[in-house]
Amino acid sequence: MSGRDLEVITRLKPEAWTEREQQAAVDLDRLELSIFSHKLETTTVECQELLARLGASTGARWGDSGFAFYTAQGDISVCSTGIYFHAFLQQIPIKYTVKHWTNDLTVGVEEGDAFFSNDPLYGGVHAPDMTLFVPVFVDGELIAWTGAVIHTGECGANVPGGVTLQARSRYEEGLHIPPVKVASKYRMREDVLNLLANGVRDPRLLLLDIKARLAACRRGEERLKEVAAERGADFVVGALRTLIQDATDAARDRIAALPDATVRQVAFMDTVGTEDALIKLDLVLTKKGDTLHCDLSNSSPEVVGHPANSFAHTIIGKSANFLCSYLFPDLPINSGLSDVTEWTFRQGTFVSPSPDAPISLAPNVMATFNLAFSMACAKLIYSQIPERAVAPWFNGFNMPVYGGLNQWGEPVGDIFSEINGGGSGGRPTSDGVNVAGSYFATLSDSGEVEIIENGAPVLYPFRSQFLADSCGHGRHRGGAGMDTAYMVHGVPWVLLGAFGFGSKHPVSLGLFGGYASASIPAVRRSNTNLLELMASGSASVPTNAEELIRGEDVTGTVSFQSVSAPMQPSATGDVLMVATGGGTGYGDVLEREPASIMEDVRWGITSQWAARELYHVVFDPETLEADEAGTRAARDAVRRRRLERGRSLAEFEAEWNERRPDPWVTRYFGAWPNPAEAELPAPAML
Amino acid sequence: MTERVRVTETLDIDLDAGRWTCNRCGHDVGDAEQSYKEGLLVAERDPEEVHPRRAPEDSAYSFAPDPEWCRVLEFYCPGCAVLVEVEYLPPGHPITRDLVFDLTSLRAAAAR
Numbered sequence: 081m082s083g084r085d086l087e088v089i090t091r092l093k094p095e096a097w098t099e100r101e102q103q104a105a106v107d108l109d110r111l112e113l114s115i116f117s118h119k120l121e122t123t124t125v126e127c128q129e130l131l132a133r134l135g136a137s138t139g140a141r142w143g144d145s146g147f148a149f150y151t152a153q154g155d156i157s158v159c160s161t162g163i164y165f166h167a168f169l170q171q172i173p174i175k176y177t178v179k180h181w182t183n184d185l186t187v188g189v190e191e192g193d194a195f196f197s198n199d200p201l202y203g204g205v206h207a208p209d210m211t212l213f214v215p216v217f218v219d220g221e222l223i224a225w226t227g228a229v230i231h232t233g234e235c236g237a238n239v240p241g242g243v244t245l246q247a248r249s250r251y252e253e254g255l256h257i258p259p260v261k262v263a264s265k266y267r268m269r270e271d272v273l274n275l276l277a278n279g280v281r282d283p284r285l286l287l288l289d290i291k292a293r294l295a296a297c298r299r300g301e302e303r304l305k306e307v308a309a310e311r312g313a314d315f316v317v318g319a320l321r322t323l324i325q326d327a328t329d330a331a332r333d334r335i336a337a338l339p340d341a342t343v344r345q346v347a348f349m350d351t352v353g354t355e356d357a358l359i360k361l362d363l364v365l366t367k368k369g370d371t372l373h374c375d376l377s378n379s380s381p382e383v384v385g386h387p388a389n390s391f392a393h394t395i396i397g398k399s400a401n402f403l404c405s406y407l408f409p410d411l412p413i414n415s416g417l418s419d420v421t422e423w424t425f426r427q428g429t430f431v432s433p434s435p436d437a438p439i440s441l442a443p444n445v446m447a448t449f450n451l452a453f454s455m456a457c458a459k460l461i462y463s464q465i466p467e468r469a470v471a472p473w474f475n476g477f478n479m480p481v482y483g484g485l486n487q488w489g490e491p492v493g494d495i496f497s498e499i500n501g502g503g504s505g506g507r508p509t510s511d512g513v514n515v516a517g518s519y520f521a522t523l524s525d526s527g528e529v530e531i532i533e534n535g536a537p538v539l540y541p542f543r544s545q546f547l548a549d550s551c552g553h554g555r556h557r558g559g560a561g562m563d564t565a566y567m568v569h570g571v572p573w574v575l576l577g578a579f580g581f582g583s584k585h586p587v588s589l590g591l592f593g594g595y596a597s598a599s600i601p602a603v604r605r606s607n608t609n610l611l612e613l614m615a616s617g618s619a620s621v622p623t624n625a626e627e628l629i630r631g632e633d634v635t636g637t638v639s640f641q642s643v644s645a646p647m648q649p650s651a652t653g654d655v656l657m658v659a660t661g662g663g664t665g666y667g668d669v670l671e672r673e674p675a676s677i678m679e680d681v682r683w684g685i686t687s688q689w690a691a692r693e694l695y696h697v698v699f700d701p702e703t704l705e706a707d708e709a710g711t712r713a714a715r716d717a718v719r720r721r722r723l724e725r726g727r728s729l730a731e732f733e734a735e736w737n738e739r740r741p742d743p744w745v746t747r748y749f750g751a752w753p754n755p756a757e758a759e760l761p762a763p764a765m766l
Numbered sequence: 767m768t769e770r771v772r773v774t775e776t777l778d779i780d781l782d783a784g785r786w787t788c789n790r791c792g793h794d795v796g797d798a799e800q801s802y803k804e805g806l807l808v809a810e811r812d813p814e815e816v817h818p819r820r821a822p823e824d825s826a827y828s829f830a831p832d833p834e835w836c837r838v839l840e841f842y843c844p845g846c847a848v849l850v851e852v853e854y855l856p857p858g859h860p861i862t863r864d865l866v867f868d869l870t871s872l873r874a875a876a877a878r
Contacts, residue, residue, distance in 0.1 A: 693815070729861070
């Protein structure tokens with residue numbers, strides 16, 4: 081076998097029951113199944129902890145990882161909730177292996193084997209997402225698989241750190257390894273490891289993460305064999321498949337209880353990597369019966385020569401975020417949940433590009449989809465389960481990246497972990513949570529500063545403050561984001577950049593009248609004297625972005641960039657600020673209690689500007705005490721202004737629909753305003 | 767007594783009359799077979815009225831959306847002026863008819 085397999089990537093849903101599985105499940109005891117499920121869930125957490133303890137990358141140590149048990153056919157049955165979308169995606173490389181290597185005389189699948197893959201075409205999101213999986217044999221029969229995935233932040237792309245904004249094709253995005261055997265007879269193949277390590281700048285990172293995955297997989301294999309020894313292989317085979325069916329059945333019941341509806345949501349990306357440009361994701365979500373149908377065919381064309389694309393299967397995988405977090409939080413997380421969704425893509429769009437398309441920014445594209453899907457689902461479910469109709473979390477994937485030699489002379493390249501410190505969205509009855517975490521990686525952590533500083537050539541000037549107005553405001557505001565800066569330290573220079581979107585057009589939108597979160601840029605202040613200020617104990621040492629940007633005693637020049645900031649050499653003392661954004665707002669700002677707003681001002685979550693100009697609170701700027709009567713009067717005046725300036729939809733649209741952005745802004749957009757109305761350009765191989 | 771189902775933070779659907787209704791003031795917002803936006807008032811705002819600019823005037827990035835790329839559309843109840851919905855759109859991009867229920871199905875769901 082050689083060449084690409086575009087069939088296997090369509091098999092995200094559970095495979096049909098085999099005769100073996102059906103027979104094994106006939107006499108399954110429900111109580112025993114429940115105990116089995118709990119044991120495996122506990123083991124997945126144990127195995128993910130192993131990844132954190134043994135791995136070296138930021139992703140491994142701070143939880144951008146996942147672990148799962150699979151059926152012999154390759155469907156996920158039980159998984160840790162490390163990263164929800166991998167719960168839907170990681171069966172692809174196993175199904176590929178089952179399909180192509182099981183009966184191949186030169187490869188085969190045997191007890192003691194391990195396989196590695198990082199090709200985004202086969203289930204990763206982008207090349208840094210690397211997976212390893214092992215078959216579980218009992219008495220010579222393949223009964224299951226265990227698998228572990230980690231974002232290993234260096235993959236040999238055209239810049240360090242695993243995330244390249246400059247890729248023109250997949251051939252500039254580093255290693256692309258389809259499933260390949262890396263261990264046999266319980267021994268790793270040093271020749272294959274050597275091959276992989278030879279392709280990256282940070283072989284230590286790659287190899288330690290591979291071995292961490294293998295250790296986790298072996299632990300899972302051991303635990304599953306314990307169950308098989310106690311209860312028999314039939315029980316394991318039947319139980320793994322039944323858990324998937326249970327999830328499917330329960331998910332269908334949950335969907336069927338919702339009213340039928342059509343919900344539309346558009347979302348925009350404002351970068352294609354190294355260039356600002358608008359592209360559109362257009363979602364039509366149709367709920368009918370027990371199925372959710374997502375139609376994305378009116379989305380922008382494939383971005384040729386830039387990495388702002390995502391394969392369709394990774395978009396489907398992203399639906400796991402809202403489904404697992406809010407619609408099915410009480411159901412088993414496995415591939416059975418994906419059975420309730422149906423999809424329509426238009427081949428040749430940036431959400432369903434050609435196999436040769438560069439896709440390094442797939443996380444951004446997926447986040448754009450997540451925004452649209454979360455908004456649409458929240459509107460769909462409010463009438464039945466309003467408590468789960470939550471405004472979106474920060475969606476922007478603001479991810480600083482570094483690469484070069486660290487203070488120990490070692491080659492390094494990775495992301496920083498503050499990506500896991502975003503705010504959550506406002507809720508129907510309460511605010512979002514400040515620095516809540518990562519909406520897509522529920523077991524992740526934003527990392528310990530001292531540990532990070534020990535391995536990366538940076539010093540954090542601050543990382544203990546909320547970024548004011550980073551959240552979307554509303555009746556219930558989003559949780560605040562985290563204010564963070566990185567100063568080059570201990571080396572002459574290093575490459576620093578960032579990865580994200582939303583600096584021009586918001587990436588995270590509010591719900592039911594709530595506002596979006598801030599359009600966060602990357603801010604550089606070069607050639608600073610911060611180290612001297614710190615050494616002297618100066619009171620001028622900045623403690624947040626505002627002070628660092630405006631600090632008069634701090635030397636150096638300030639520049640504002642898109643958060644999609646290509647890596648550039650940065651010298652000792654240069655500072656890069658990339659805040660993690662806040663969650664979005666819920667409901668009308670005029671309905672927020674003035675006392676709550678002033679409390680937010682005291683905490684630095686809301687600025688005095690926003691309290692006055694947005695919430696229309698009348699307050700004493702010294703004491704921060706609100707004037708209740710004055711506020712009521714001010715808000716009544718605002719309501720009168722709203723009625724004065726508001727126009728009927730028809731009158732408004734007659735003028736509005738004649739406008740359009742500068743054509744340069746929409747040069748990758750496709751036909752304005754509906755990309756589906758024009759032919760798509762032929763894909764190009766660059 | 768008509769049966770209403772609350773379907774968003776501020777909007778109900780009157781199942782008997784098949785009408786969108788503001789649940790803050792009771793204003794009739796229109797035919798529930800159509801978009802609720804048909805019955806609201808809409809106004810355009812510069813995003814810098816909503817998001818504070820934190821960069822010099824000549825900077826292309828500022829923590830606020832770029833007014834050339836993005837406009838904020840606010841939808842108000844004509845009765846009480848409550849802010850029902852906000853859309854962030856590139857100038858001239860069609861307004862989204864975002865939510866249309868199958869009323870028969872909504873009645874059945876409400877009955878459950």
